[in-house]
Amino acid sequence: MRVLVTSASRYGSTTAIADAIGRSLSARGLLVDVSPVSEAGDVSGYDAVVLGSGIYLGRWLPPALEFAEGQRDALASRPTWLFSAGLAGRQPKADASRAVMLAELIEAIGPRDHVLFGGLFDRAVMDDEERAQLAAVPTPDGDYRDWAEIEAWANAIADELVV
Template identity: 40%
Template sequence: MRVLIVYASKYGSTGEVASAIEEVLTTRGKHVDTHDALSAPAPTGYDAVIVGSGVYVGSWLKAAASYLETHAEALRERPVWLFGVGPLGFDDPQPAGDPDQAPTLVERVAARAYVTFTGALDRSRLSLVDRMITRVVKAPDGDFRDWGAIRAFAHDVADALETGAAAPVSRPSAPVASARHAAVDAGGRS
């Protein structure tokens, strides 16, 4: 079974999450190709697709959202899962909630699920503007990614592919109900 993972990452955290998902799927016997959204191939020829993006100011990065829009028809013809990394909550490393556009993204490609993972913030890697924004919103510095939740998501995707189950996959262990959105994703390392 061929699986395509497409991601958009501003500072690298989302790319690392995509790699962790790839590792699990590969150990489960899937042939996985992982690409940055700017250079990702069309989903034709793949049995399933996972698309993820860093979340900034409550929105996906343009490259990932554009990939979904450009390939919406082909994506609707195969199982698709979506994930976001961040944003970090104010004074709290938990995600500030799913992006407002998540329901639209899910509907556009008939995704089986959308999950939000916590990310990482390393201010030393941020642009000046992003450093200022994270200071204003008091986003906590550090790596808050829940690798167990990320691997569980990947295993749930593999299970669904192996059984043909259409049920949504598990949510990350972190609470994601808050409607607040920090200005920079999972710590500026999305």
């Protein structure tokens, strides 16, 4: 079974999550391609898709939204999982559907799951505008990704795909 794991990432944190998901799925015997959405192309050659994006101010990055919109019918016709990564994911039991504004996309493609992971928060890599927007955020810089949670989610996907 061929699986595409694709994501949009501003600074690389979400890309690292996509890579980890891809490794976990590959370890379970699935044929996996991992690529940024800007290079993913048509999903029709894949049996399943995992699509993710970093979230900024509650929204997916435009390249991820554009990819999803362009592939809407294809995503709706095959098993698809969504993940988001960002500060909202560091909250206890963050509700992905409320924390990320994706209701229309979720309704259109009907993913099997949408999960919200913590991300990497590093003001040093941000531009001045981004730092200004986040000045009131009391969160200290740090890596809020839970790699065990990410691996468990990827294994749950593999459980559904490996027959």
